[in-house]
Amino acid sequence: xxxxxxxRFATLAVHAGQDPDPTTGAVMPPxxxxxxxxxxxxxxxxxxxxSRGANPTRSFLEKNVAALEGAVYGAAFASGLASIExxxxxxxxxxxxxxxANVYGGTDRMFRQVFAKLGLEFSFVDxxxxxxxxxxxxxxTRLILVETPTNPLMHITDIAVAAEIAHDxxxxxxxxxxxxxxxxxxPLELGADAVMHSSxxxxxxxxxxxxxxxxxxxEEVAEHLHFMQKATGGVPGPLDCWLVLRGTKTLHTRMExxxxxxxxxxxxxxxxxxxxxxxxxxxxxxxxxELAKKQMSGFSGMVSVELGTxxxxxxxxxxxxxxxxxxxxxxxxxxxxxxxxxxHAAVSEEHRAExxxxxxxxxxxxxxxxIEDLIDDLDRALPAA
Numbered sequence: 001x002x003x004x005x006x007x008r009f010a011t012l013a014v015h016a017g018q019d020p021d022p023t024t025g026a027v028m029p030p031x032x033x034x035x036x037x038x039x040x041x042x043x044x045x046x047x048x049x050x051s052r053g054a055n056p057t058r059s060f061l062e063k064n065v066a067a068l069e070g071a072v073y074g075a076a077f078a079s080g081l082a083s084i085e086x087x088x089x090x091x092x093x094x095x096x097x098x099x100x101a102n103v104y105g106g107t108d109r110m111f112r113q114v115f116a117k118l119g120l121e122f123s124f125v126d127x128x129x130x131x132x133x134x135x136x137x138x139x140x141t142r143l144i145l146v147e148t149p150t151n152p153l154m155h156i157t158d159i160a161v162a163a164e165i166a167h168d169x170x171x172x173x174x175x176x177x178x179x180x181x182x183x184x185x186x187p188l189e190l191g192a193d194a195v196m197h198s199s200x201x202x203x204x205x206x207x208x209x210x211x212x213x214x215x216x217x218x219e220e221v222a223e224h225l226h227f228m229q230k231a232t233g234g235v236p237g238p239l240d241c242w243l244v245l246r247g248t249k250t251l252h253t254r255m256e257x258x259x260x261x262x263x264x265x266x267x268x269x270x271x272x273x274x275x276x277x278x279x280x281x282x283x284x285x286x287x288x289x290e291l292a293k294k295q296m297s298g299f300s301g302m303v304s305v306e307l308g309t310x311x312x313x314x315x316x317x318x319x320x321x322x323x324x325x326x327x328x329x330x331x332x333x334x335x336x337x338x339x340x341x342x343x344h345a346a347v348s349e350e351h352r353a354e355x356x357x358x359x360x361x362x363x364x365x366x367x368x369x370x371i372e373d374l375i376d377d378l379d380r381a382l383p384a385a
Contacts, residue, residue, distance in 0.1 A: 017063025031242045032056040053230040057238040068182040071215035073222035080198025083212030086228040093119030096140040100127040102150040105344035127157040147176040152339045152363040154279040156288040163191025183255045184298040201330030204247040257368040258301030274382040277306040301366040310359035312383045319381035329365035
């Protein structure tokens, strides 16, 4: 195969990081379900000695996702949180990290309840406003972490501006690109230093894996991440890596279907008086629609809707037949979640109120089913205005 840089996205999705197996000619890469490898002599081997440090199936996945993001290096982990944790472990007591205020609830919990106790310092800011990012910068700032779009309110951060602020401060910018995927957004090309994904979500796309990955073109960051894989062991198994690699082969076709359905549903909800507010960056009414158009090539498949009260949200979730009430997102099937009691339950009630994550907010992960069936399902389930 030619250099990855000679191909476009769809070709990379199918082929990057893998060639037919040289032993058998198998087109799909094998699942190297092994923990250890025979060595020729002391310290002499074929690049693999123990699968915590490296595994061929994991290497295929890391190279594939790195190519999709336009990165040089990739490091896969056992979950999205494990991938963020590995990055945060670059830093020491007294170092300062700026985080978006509206990040995934598990990220917020890890920062406030785990790493803050170990001496790292955090500031949580509304990264929609570059001035607030700048105001939070200190001499000790080492990393700025943003989600864009955010979970679940679909806030957009100007990645290029955030990167400039980080670099002026001598810090790095890391972007959680889970919602957008590399198909719709390329943070490294906008100046980010590292990009992470919960590969559980769109990269895998079939709701049957837990995983995470960080990609970067920064050699020092890559060395740290690979050291963390070996030193702390939060790595995915080869079968999980193989399943995600199977998922990335259809990422481009799935994302087009997710977005097509999501836009139709967002437009339909916006025109229905039973929905108090609709959050989707592809809507012209979204406050940051122009920024989203500038730095994204598409708007993905996540839509949030405000229904006013917890009771109305519960009625809505109870009455759907196609949409399932469940955590997570990004699978081919459509899901409803209630952020206040699910993804952001670990976030304090006060902080949720500040963010606007109300008891009446529901988040929809729009699948690739027939759009008319999805709209019929939502129409039947929406409670009276």
